[in-house]
Amino acid sequence: KQQRNASLPKPAPPAGRLEFVNGGWCMSDEAATHYSAVIDQMTIGLRFLNETFGACGRPRVAWHIDPFGHAREHASMFAQMGFDGFFFGRLDYQDRARRMRDKEQELLWRASDSLTPPMADLFTGILPNGYNPPEGFCWDQLCSDPPIRDDPDLEDYNVDDVVGRFLSTVYKTNHIIMTMGSDFQYENANLWYKNLDKLIHYVNAQQANGSKVNVLYSTPSCYLQELHRANLTWPLKTDDFFPYADDAHDFWTGYFTSRPALKRYERISNSNLQTCNQLEVLGGLTSRKGPFGEGDSQTMKKAMAVAQHHDAVSGTEKQHVANDYARKLANGWQHCQVLVSNSLAALSGLSAERIYCDNLNVSVCHLTESSKKFSVNVYNPLARPVTWPVRLPVNGTAYSVSDASGKAVDCQVVHVSQATHEVRRQRGFAVNELVFQVQAPPLGYTTYTVALIQDGPPPAPAQQRAPTVIQNKFLQVTFDHETGLISSLNNLETKQSIKLTQNFYWYNASDGNNVASRQPSGAYIFRPNSSTPVIISQTTSVVQEVRQWFAPWVSQVVRLYADSRALELEWTVGPVPIDDSVGKEVITRLDTSIKTAEYFYTDSNGREVLQRKKDFRPTWNLKQSEPIAGNYYPINSRAYIKDDVDQLTVVTDRSQGGGSIQNGSLEIMLHRRLLHDDFRGVGEPLNEISGIFPDGLVVRGRLLLTLDPPQTAADTHRPLAEGMVLQPLLTFTDGDLKPNTQLEFSGLLAALPPAVHLLTLSQWDEDSVLLRLEHQYQSSESKVSSQPVTVNLQKLFSTLEVLGVAELNLSANQWKDEMKRFDWTPEKGEKPLLKTFEDPSTWEVTLRPMEIRTFLLKVNLR
Ligand SMILES: *[C@@H]1O[C@H](CO)[C@@H](O)[C@H](O)[C@H]1NC(C)=O
Ligand SMILES: *[C@@H]1O[C@H](CO)[C@@H](O)[C@H](O)[C@H]1NC(C)=O
Ligand SMILES: *[C@@H]1O[C@H](CO)[C@@H](O)[C@H](O)[C@H]1NC(C)=O
Ligand SMILES: *[C@@H]1O[C@H](CO)[C@@H](O)[C@H](O)[C@H]1NC(C)=O
Ligand SMILES: *[C@@H]1O[C@H](CO)[C@@H](O)[C@H](O)[C@H]1NC(C)=O
Ligand SMILES: *[C@@H]1O[C@H](CO)[C@@H](O)[C@H](O)[C@H]1NC(C)=O
Ligand SMILES: *[C@@H]1O[C@H](CO)[C@@H](O)[C@H](O)[C@H]1NC(C)=O
Ligand SMILES: *[C@@H]1O[C@H](CO)[C@@H](O)[C@H](O)[C@H]1NC(C)=O
Ligand SMILES: CC(=O)N[C@H]1CO[C@H](CO)[C@@H](O)[C@@H]1O
Secondary structure (H helix, E strand, O other): OOOOOOOOOOOOOOOOOOOOOOOOOOOEOOOOOOHHHHHHHHHHHHHHHHHHHOHHHOOOEEEEOOOOOEOHHHHHHHHHOOOOEEEEOOOOHHHHHHHHHOOOOEEEEEOOOOOOOOOOEEEEEEOEEEEOOOOOOOOOOOOOOOOOOOOOOOOOOOHHHHHHHHOOOOOOOOOOOOOOOOOOOOOOHHHHHHHHHHHHHHHHHHHHHOOOOOOOOOOHHHHHHHHHHOOOEEOEEOOOEOOOEOOOOOEOOOOOOOOHHHHHHHHHHHHHHHHHHHHHHHOOHHHOEEOOEEOOOHHHHHHHHHOOEOOOOOOOOOHHHHHHHHHHHHHHHHHHHHHHHHHHHHHHOOOOOOEEOOOHHHOOOHHHHHOOEEEEEEEEOOOOOEEEEEEEEEOOOEEEEEOOOOOEEOOEEEEOOHHHHHHHHHHOOOOEEEEEEEEEOOOEEEEEEEEEEEOOOOOOOOOOOOOOEEEOOOEEEEEOOOOOOEEEEEEOOOOEEEEEEEEEEEEEEOOOOOOOOOOOOOOOOOOEOOOOOEEOOOOOEEOOOOEEEEEOOEEEEEEOOOOOOOEEEEEEEOOOOOOOOOOEEEEEEEEEOOOOOOEEEEEOOOOOEEEEEOOOEOOEOOOOOOOOHHHOEEEOOEEEEEOOOOEEEEEEOOOEEEEOOOOOEEEEEEEEEOOOOOOOOOOOOOOOOOOOOOOOOOEEEEEEEEEEOOOOHHHHHHHHHHHHHOOOEEEEEEOOOOOOOOOOEEOEOOOOOOOEEEEEEEEEEOOEEEEEEEEOOOOOOOOOOOOOEEEEHHHOEOOEEEEEEEEEOOOOOOEHHHOOOOOOEEOOOOOOOOOOOOOOOOOEEEEOOOOEEEEEEEEEEO
């Protein structure tokens, strides 16, 4: 479709000697990433390729030669991005052995329970040598294998030997893929090519004597094309490739939790980026250039994209590299703040300075601490209204809060907890927190004003008796009189009740001083010295509200907000003590009366949920050698346990690792502090310290717990997790608001139906925006919401006039009507035929369970 200048010579047709594979901004991690950030990072990488090289630069093959385990949701996304196949390097060593034996290193991955095949079908090939050359064939200057010596007069002439060794195969077709290269190689490429040229020459010379082997320089997509041409059937896989072990005591399940603060920072940065993207669209041109200067979303997009790398959000980089990823995100957010300020000024008519408080999680905000009157703008990036608890550090003892219509809002002043004082250190002074609930409109903002009523030193905290029960209209939580621990959880609507004990423990990290294996715990690897975790405290002193104090370095606040269906556990862990020279892997464990039989459930990249079973893998006969580490799985947004009656779901605020080691129990790893490197390339122990925390990093986070009947649990946890990922952004302005300020705004004409998530709204070029709409329920999860829904694109936005629409694939680098993928046939099954569903009209878009549809809209600001 490109218009070429007629005077330019016609370019030669592409010879296909060089091709791009994968084409994302980075090769993403698969265990600690959220699908929304993965789609974004693929989109900017593939867009760069299309704009730079045109259509023939489009990668046909997804290529993840290094990530340490492979998520089903990644395969589903790659299929929807139009890739013809996927190659990767690492899988469990037992799984590989079995697949080599049965010639199943190439397979068809059916990566969704909800999408109609072949939508999420992805041909998947496991590379024969990871990302390395075959053994004995490494000819880089970093390698020590002998070069090919082809002078017959040489004593060490070795052509026959090399050729002989090369000719062995464990693949299904007559085609064999060999990767030639590795980490840090080709600095002196001549060495490689000289030997490869010889290898190819001598192997092919055998053809004169009847050999049927032909070796050539090729590309992944050429290889894939030959496999497709072979017209065979392939084994079907429906689970995933977690956890990954490369030996009996070497489970790469530690990085599911490594660097928990970076993991949280990455997740909240995604939320901030989506807000930035949306406000760039909603605020129009002035958002990029306005009263606060020049802002952009691009810097943050790139910072987020590179943070998806498999040694970034995974937490498996050196400390100074981790610092640099965080610095990039902070810099991106600076650029976005200018844009957000400009956009909010345009939408509200108020161009007063806007203050951002990024450390409200530890009660730091200089404006709210010292101001006698200020206003809070609450921007909600979700396409439905939200209710959200706000906690602001303040110094007064009484405040009045009013909403956008001037109505007074209930609020409360509570003391800043001891734990918060300790984690805040010298960063703030407020003695109290002002707590109130805000309600924000869909894809828009509202404004609250706060005024000090009473100043002065706070009254001494009343000696409150520890409560034994807290409840709201949905849930009731009981605490044990003696231990102070949570003892039961009841759902008051459904009359469900379970026994629930929650406590904190740590695993004693192996230091590698062990006969079975010298493997220590490290940034990648989780290897506890003993399978029984050490309990941090049998009891907890309940200080006030329900603030639990387990140890000087472990505390928690248990909260039940008035309108919430979830119990909030705000944990604070650190500095993890290491003065006993023992590395510690800190978990929280929920022990319940739910009758599970070794099954539990975890999400894949924050989307579809997979069933897990203790000491079991669906596709091979597992010999379990690590009873804890070998039963850990990534938890990106939620995990649950259930029986016929009760389902306990935990929604997390970042990616973590966890498992169900005992029936009825669910544990989640929160923090890790280790004293040894695990020999996988970091070259450092995972022992995080910083300027604020020279004694060891303190991390705070939240878990949301819900109790529901399994049949309706998704109706609670889907919206809960959606709200955890995209959080309201609070911005502050000091003093009185100018009259005529527009205090409330919604970018939508109406809230979207509960099943529809607005995944992307982002400026694409001058007059078009990228829109992704997602059905966020699986096909049989909810009676109400697991139904197709139809949305009218022209009746979506309040301030945007939609003039035209074109549909794209998931990564927005191909027009829907030009898409064509290879079709593959599973063993024992029919070749699935792509069903195309017709939309009722150009503007009406129907979404089926777990579908994401991507559109480029031509728009005008009304
Ligand atoms: C082919 O076989 C003949 C007889 O064994 C041998 O002399 C010759 O070197 C072989 N050629 C190659 C290329 O190996
Ligand atoms: C592939 O194989 C099937 C049955 O095995 C056959 O019906 C079909 O014609 C073959 N297709 C091609 C392109 O060879
Ligand atoms: C807040 O109150 C504390 C204790 O009364 C005091 O030390 C601090 O200076 C106050 N901070 C501000 C900003 O007013
Ligand atoms: C932790 O393991 C070390 C050996 O690595 C051992 O010396 C120590 O006693 C263990 N500590 C506890 C509390 O189990
Ligand atoms: C645990 O620590 C003890 C004491 O140092 C050691 O004998 C044992 O081998 C360790 N086990 C592992 C798995 O590291
Ligand atoms: C967990 O439940 C399964 C299935 O009922 C049972 O076989 C197993 O023994 C139980 N495990 C424990 C530790 O009780
Ligand atoms: C609080 O949030 C900030 C910004 O997201 C994050 O960098 C920091 O690690 C968090 N603090 C703690 C103690 O978790
Ligand atoms: C790819 O880039 C070309 C040239 O800039 C553009 O015309 C085309 O629309 C792009 N394709 C997609 C799917 O964006
Ligand atoms: C979401 C979506 O439309 N995905 C499509 C992207 O392109 C491939 C073909 O190239 C289709 O199979 C996907 O359905």
